Amino acid sequence: MKKILILANNSIGLYNFRFELIKELINQKYEVYFSVPEQLDDEKVQLIIKAGAQHIETYINRRGINPFEDWKLIKDYKKIIKEVNPDLILTYTIKPNIYGTYAAKTTDVPVIMNITGIGTSLTNSKLKKIVINLYKYACKKAKFVFFQNKSNYNLFISNNMVNPNKTIVLPGSGVNTNRFMPVSKIKRDEKVRFLFIGRLMKEKGIEEYLGVADTLSKKYKNIEFQILGPIEEEKYKVNMLNNKNKQIKYLGVSNDVRNEIREVDCIVNPSHHEGMSNVLLESAAMGKPLIASNIPGCKEIIDDGQNGYLFEVKSAKSLKKTLIQFIELDKNDKENMGKKARIKVEDEFDRSLVINEYTKVINYIIKGGKNELI
Template sequence: MKRILILANNDIGLYKFRKELIQRLVKNYKVYISLPYGNYVPELEDMGCEFIETPISRRGTNPITDLKLMWHYKEIIKNIKPNLVLTYTIKPNIYGGIVSRISKVPYIPNITGLGTAVENEGILQKVTLFLYRLALKKSHCVFFQNKENERFLTSRVFIKRKRLIPGSGVNLHQYSLLEYPHSTETHFLFIARIMKEKGIDEYLEAAEYIRENYPYTRFHVLGFCEGEYESKLREMQKRKIIEYHGMQSDVKQFHEFAHCTIHPTYYPEGMSNVLLESAASGRPIITTNRSGCKEIVDEQKNGYIVEEKNSLDLINKIEMFLKLKYEDKKSMGISGRIKMEKEFDRNIIVNSYSEEIDKILG
């Protein structure tokens, strides 16, 4: 049986966003997964994957640590002799790509976002782009999740073959169209890692203004909290401006009562899964004019687009949403669902991978 090796930086993303692809792969291939141990590893093993524990410093820039990762990938490829390597996220794409190239193993990287190292000019950007040149040159095909990432990288790095896919897509059965809630209060959701670049400051500022002027509104915050925001969230919850729910493994229960998802990010996204899942559930969305987010919104049809880092624009769009009639809000949600069915069905991604894999493995 031919062998496929998947390199990733965490189990959560692999299980939640690549599960359907893995389910298809294990039917025909022996599938190995290389990533740090996490709670979803047993689920992936139950699907038929063989797990190889691989420590990764996701945001660290220590060259010694990264060299150890590259050496680890070299040993893995030497031992299991894969017929194909699939990589996701920056470090697996770069170091897994370089080792696959050296080992002369076909490989397919997925650019899930360029990250701040590439987006911000400086020495780190130059080093990262140099590494991308080494990693991507001999790839069979590079998958991009949005056009701006594709334009930026292909203008600086030679890529012989590429495909644009709609992010990770969304499982339309798992995130089915929910009944739009009838309630006297209007509930907004923020779902993201609680960090500056995800737009939490703009969300909190908007929540404070809107709650003061529209007391029938409720603002919810879901996600793992970076330490610097913990006290601020607790203080704003005490003042009843927000409701902080912490990290949630299943957000569907929140979509059931929510009227709108707000994602004011300016983080370098591939394609926002938060927005895809919200739209698939029939919820209008408000997000920034940023690649990986703006593609999911048809302005005033299924949501609104705001300028990044602009709290006043966010407040304005929230007020526009609040002034809509119930049926118009509901219609927005349905339009979002239709858009997901046409453009972002996860089967599109699974089929794209299957086509490329068949070209290599037959």
């Protein structure tokens, strides 16, 4: 039985966005191993194990830049590759992409890399040159590279970081349109509820969201701004604890975001950068209108004025104007936006499209593809 090793930086993302792929690989008689930092008793780890995959716990500091930690991660990956002896390695996110490929270089095990987003490390970070060089090396060694949006692809091509003949641009991670479906609200009142879903950190646009929420809640008494997600930066913990505005509600974290998405009227994603926004894809699949920054990873999902609105990234003024525009729509227009959001996701972003591309490339490589995929 052929073995596939997956290197990822957390179990939640692996389960939420790759679970169907893992199940399909197991159905195709591959032996699947997955490396994540979470322990055996983690809920998502257990769900992946029950599907038939084998768990490997590997410490990884997702945002850290300690070279000693990163060198240890490379050594851990080398050890895992030696012990598992996989026929193919799949990597996701920057550290598994770069260090996993580096660890695999002496073994001749082919690597399929997925550029899930570029983050600040390739935009305005002091590490930009270093990261570009690291990615150049990794992409050269990788057998195949998937991108989640055209903008990220163009960045890599323009910087000569990857050979275009071994790349494909996917529709993000796709969305399971059978799991995320339109459902009726339980609460029924006249309030207009907005929902921010994501890690509470500056790069996700939480400052713009909170600032505009505070301003608009003074003008409109029938609106509510909800926040769902883990607190990544300490200052936002203080902000949430000291919040006195009853129209701004921190919901904590959720085991199933469908419960929170169901009860709101619109999803707001003010992120500064995205690979392809899974929050928008899942919410659109549930028939919710979308409001998001006009950036790669969001603008592909939103047809401005049709299934939602785009606003200028990092601009509280632009976000405020766009939220007012939505608030003042009549009920039918809001509902039609949601219906169009669902239709677009079904047509362009169903997860089956992603799984088909992955299995095609995986089977090609394992069954003897020598050069580029034709």
